[in-house]
Amino acid sequence: MGVYIGKRVLSIIPIILFSSFLMFVMIRVGPVDPAEAYLAAAHIHPDDEVLAAKRHEFGLDQPLLAQYVQSVTRLLRLDFGNSYISNMPVWEEVAQKLPATIQLASASILLALVVSIPLGVLSAIYKNRLVDHVIRGFAYIGACVPVFWIGYLLMFFISVKLEWLPVEGRGSLQHLILPSITLALWLIAIYTRLLRTTVLEELKEAYVRYARARGIKERVILYKYVLRIAIAPLITGLGMNLGKLLTGAIIVEQVFSWPGFGRYFIEAIVNRDIPVIQCYVMLSVCVIVTSNLAADLLQLFLDPRIARKGRAS
């Protein structure tokens, strides 16, 4: 098991290095010159002298390889440079904004679990009955309706028409409700369907039949045996979805004026603020890779057969 874990952990390094290279190339081959974008954003006429000065300031006049080596060595020191726009260290700004994003993401995950576990189980138990149809309909809608649109709908009905909650901003618990519901909806949709499928599959397993034959109560079978196993894919799902949650947070933060990391990233894209974009992409890669790893390892503890399979292959 130790070898398997070691291998999995080490496999992160090439992934992150490759991502950093890919990101570097993609940003540099784009048609947009950050110096020019900066001047456009500041409404300054980009004459050649000003442009050259800005390019020099941003280090864009260096050879590409030198720029890449510099960006990797800085990355290793967690130094993402200064934002082109604010001239502040990117890492400092990110650190200020991360708590808001983490708050939103964790509230959404919790909300998703709280809602999807009972829904998924109910849907499985009442398979093909009205409850199941309603829940599946809900999950279907939740999965295919765009996040921002749900956000606007909630704002319009809950905040503007009913005046129950604030439209936007951050500061109180009330402010958190609508954005986290918006961000949680697609997770709820995914988890509900996932759980329904796995519960149904597990209920067909032989151990369930034996348990029933032994006269164990249906409730005990469901909670003690079935759910424990059925929840495992949910953990993998969560690990895999963490990255997607970050991208979802970008939209939700924008729509609800939530002052987090995602909104910071959007502004950076608009302004071609490359240090910020790099920081965001690298952090996202790290979050996705490590959360996948964490989910795998967690699975390993729930089902040690995985390590044996992993070693055999």
Add this chain to the structure above:
Amino acid sequence: MFASRGKRLLQGLLVLLAISMVAAGCSTNNTGNSSDAAGEQNAKTITMAWPRDIGPMNPHLYNPSQLLAQSMIYEPLVSYKDGKIVPTLAESWTLSPEGKVYTFKIRSNVKFSDGTAFTAQLVKRNMDAVLNNMKMHTWLGVIPLIEKTEALDDTTFQLTLKEPYYPALYDLAVVRPVRFLGEAGFPEDGDTSKGVASPIGTGPWVLSTYKKDESATFTPNPYYWGEKPKVDKVVVKVIPDAETRVLSFEKGDLDLIYGEGLISYDAYKQLESAGKYVTKLSDPIATRNLVLNTMNGKLADLKVRQALSMGFDKEAMVEGVMLGLEEKADYILPPNLPYANIKVSPVKYDVEQANSLLDEAGWKLASGTNVREKDGEPLELELIYDKADLTQKAMAETLQAEWSAIGVNLKITGVELTVYIQRRKANEFDINFYSTFGAPYDPHSFMTAVVQQGFGVSDTLAALPMKAEIDKKIKEGMATTDDQARTELFGSVLTTLQEQSSILPISYIKQIAVYQKDVTDFNFPSNRDEYPLYGMDKK
């Protein structure tokens, strides 16, 4: 059957959720509305939305400092009002006969928001700080022409130019970079190009509370030399999304929506039709023009340009694309700008005439085809536009349809803003959109674009037979101290350009304002970059 266990699980998760929310909520060092509302129940507050954080409020720099905050905190020597330059921090000024030396009499009763006096020495200090970072400011005509700045005494400041330049005062009236920071606002090394110590200005407002990326609250400057603002507070909330701004306004959280492009024309119409709010359009502030590149052989022909000018229905475009919120433009510059009121009969929409002009120019439409040809070459042109600008996209599509009716195949290419700027600078396009700057930048900024390369205008006019003459007149007009002569010179330039149909006016851009009915004394500012908050009141 499993109700009790399920309930417990649910309860457990709910408790967890609540704990996480409260814990996270506590860490946000809450300065929400509730805390500062206490004791200020009767305070008159105007709340508005802004798409971005107000920034570091550096008077001498650009992005991310927002014009909004800069114009509230800092003041210029002179201001632009209804086409004229009026005294502000300078009470009066004189210009030497050769037009190079401006002597300003500084208002003596002005104090900064920290109580210190505003002096000619500080004018010089600020001006020098700007000049030290010259490269960033060369776009503003007066900056590279400054030869000397002097404080003759506490209330006399003298500015010497290398050559006469009539728009000097107009340039000094813009919101940035020539505005004035108090002594205590300067960083230790005095170099404001790297940042300011604190935003100390002479303007009517001071920043009282600030939560980066969330909101900024301005209160009246206790030392303000002019009339005090009528409201007690202006709250600027950061709301990046346009739809959210509208919803927040509809809920009553915002008193005012003002600023270019802050909400869509659809949203404006919707708020207008609701009948619950006040909606207003300003006078024209700038013009959207099409620039036809005369360096393209097809467009070098005056008849082709005239045909294109006649071949589309501006009125329909203004109604259809801009929902009537912009006005059909007959002139390259709005006539309410200085020196821009010229007498030329505007081009009328006339498809028949357009067709016959193209025929005369040798572009024939063969039967059974849709595109005109001359010597085997089709009449194809490319229009580039900024793909993020939805209005430009819709306008491009409309033009494509309109011109196809006169046998012109218009290819429309949406490009990224920076690519757009690059192609414009390199003169790599047939047709392009060009919006004028508005007050207080025009007409001189437009004239500069006509003379100087790199703005996407001068190069496109290069094939006009009278280009050299146009340039000469502009240079003379910029340098002369004789207002009448300038009126004639600029008038003649604008008339020629209009007749040459290389720059086709489409519509006049207007500012839009939407506010709640209890807001009073709203007036559109003359300066495009200023905001109407000073002087506003609330019932």
